[in-house]
Amino acid sequence: MSTLSDKRILLVIGGGIAAYKSLDLIRRLRERGAAVTPVMTAAAAEFVTPLAVGALAARRVYSDLFDREDEQDVGHIRLAREHDLVIVAPATADRMARLVTGLADDLAGAILLATRAPVLMAPAMNPAMWSHTATRRNHLQLIEDGVRFVGPGKGEMAEKGEAGTGRMAEPLGIVAEVEAILAPPARPLAGRSAIVTSGPTHEPIDPVRYIANRSSGRQGHAIAEALRDAGASVTLVSGPVSLPDPDGMVVRHVETAGQMLGAVEAALPADVAVFVAAVADWRVATESSRKIKKTGEGAPALALAENPDILATIGHHAERPGLVIGFAAETDDLLENARSKLARKGADAILANDVSPAGGVMGGADNTIRLVTAEGVEDWPTLAKSAAAKRLAAWIAARLGRKGSA
Ligand SMILES: Cc1cc2nc3c(=O)[nH]c(=O)nc-3n(C[C@H](O)[C@H](O)[C@H](O)COP(=O)(O)O)c2cc1C
Known part of the structure; x- marks a missing residue:
């Protein structure tokens, strides 16, 4: 007070x-x-x-x-x-x-x-x-x-x-x-740089169709804003969303997972990277250059190819940021999956959130996060996405401070 x-x-x-x-x-x-x-x-x-x-x-x-x-x-x-x-x-x-x-x-x-x-x-x-x-x-x-x-x-x-x-x-x-x-708010991340990915990716099938997901970009954009408010210079790499570009940061617009990885790599080096985007795991192996037509011979077979894993690529990158944080949107075995991701992907923290349809997290206003690190699990209460973002920015500031020049 x-x-x-x-x-x-x-x-x-x-x-x-x-x-x-x-x-x-x-x-x-x-x-x-x-x-x-x-x-x-x-x-x-x-x-x-x-x-x-x-x-x-x-x-x-x-x-x-x-x-x-x-x-x-x-x-x-x-x-x-x-x-x-x-x-x-x-x-x-x-x-x-x-x-x-x-x-x-x-x-x-x-x-x-x-x-x-x-x-x-x-x-x-x-x-x-x-x-x-x-x-x-x-x-x-x-x-x-x-x-x-x-x-x-x-x-x-x-x-x-x-x-x-x-x-x-x-x-x-x-x-x-x-x-x-x-008494202007503290800016504990002044002088630090951050990369945040946000939103879904769109993987084209043909010139008019694509594979997408329900991510709105609200959590990723809120995190980019919270890091900016804490003083960091932020590059936001955003998939297709209907949100306006936040002020006071560099915003790179991408569509596919491949483009998203390229934009993240181009933004390196950084002190911290937070991968919030819901990146499609697969893309269509060969995108048709023409609209696929009904032929009367049944549905076309869509062969899928695996997309680059952005979190794992950056987690093991030569220019790896001092702090690498990923989101694990899961519907089952939340903790187990988050823990295994932590090690596999070379991340310092995984923010696990349950995106089962009943919870309404995907596209909704609130989020219930479990922050998983090598040291243990922190259960956060259900928070508005903006409040969860502020809490993460404070956690990042404390963590970077502790690691000195990390
Ligand atoms: C009953 C009454 C209410 C008034 N309320 C306002 C007001 O809400 N806002 C305003 O700009 N002037 C109001 N005035 C006029 C100001 O009191 C008047 O312009 C005065 O010179 C302001 O001087 P000051 O700014 O040095 O206090 C009111 C005058 C009376 C008689």
Whole structure:
């Protein structure tokens, strides 16, 4: 919970109905360890009392630019400088306009011009005010000037019968944004490179038909994204899927197992490779260059040939990544098959998942994984594929860290 410990936050409370939510915001920020210095505009004091704000912050509330005692050492500049972040919540239409213009005729205005800390605004106003061209213009200008925004959201307004965009973001939504700015997630895989395969392969029979499987690519794509979020530079080798290409990585599109192996080899060397794709074990031995026709002499015989085993090839490759991880999609004897794959394929870990139709894993949103290594078996609970991906990225980071430069 102490995600913001040692962080000093200056909170400017503006004059809008949503000012009452800022009382809760103070509490939420302090719960996470932040020290909150409140600054109230003159209008804000019409909506919430300095007494309540000061009691919740357990600090003095500042509001007057011309405070004789504070300004003996030019207090507004001190306030502007000694904080890690300035939040304006609620940010009124008026305050946004004043900052665009650079007005500094009150304490909040002077602080916003003098600070070098990031500024986060949580606008709150009537939908008509928010959609007014002047506010639209000011919003865009402030974004260009480097101000960060959270909200506003849609919903009922304080004014009876009014709804639309203009509601201040909820305190926890603002806290999440504050955490993203001040305590960005760790990137334990920064400087590492990863290859991930995902989706099915299509093995052509003739120009219009192919052998495929039900893999959606959701788990593989989620793993590529989790590794990227952990800081790795990722090459995603994807079979035909209907998912969009994730941002922030190199994506290679392939169709067949042979092409997938070629793309993986071209992406070597890498620190880690995760083979999630459901690669067809067999292809049609001789793909027909013309559409196979019904001849009236019965069904054609399809002779199959074995595809390259991508996991085993890379597991024994001259440029083998330090960490090689495979998936074992099984319907029977899950553990036994995973253990035997581990040794045969030269993998460091096999993620075994039961893809029996009853479980709905293939193409579904969740996955129940058993992580099999030479050291033993870790049973993971049923997780959303994105959560399973995050857990795997953390496991990879710990494992690579342990192996040093592996
Ligand atoms: C009852 C009442 C509610 C108001 N609510 C809002 C509001 O939600 N958003 C807004 O931008 N202005 C609102 N205003 C207008 C602001 O209080 C006014 O523009 C003020 O100058 C803002 O000053 P400040 O940004 O320094 O706090 C409201 C005014 C009144 C009288």
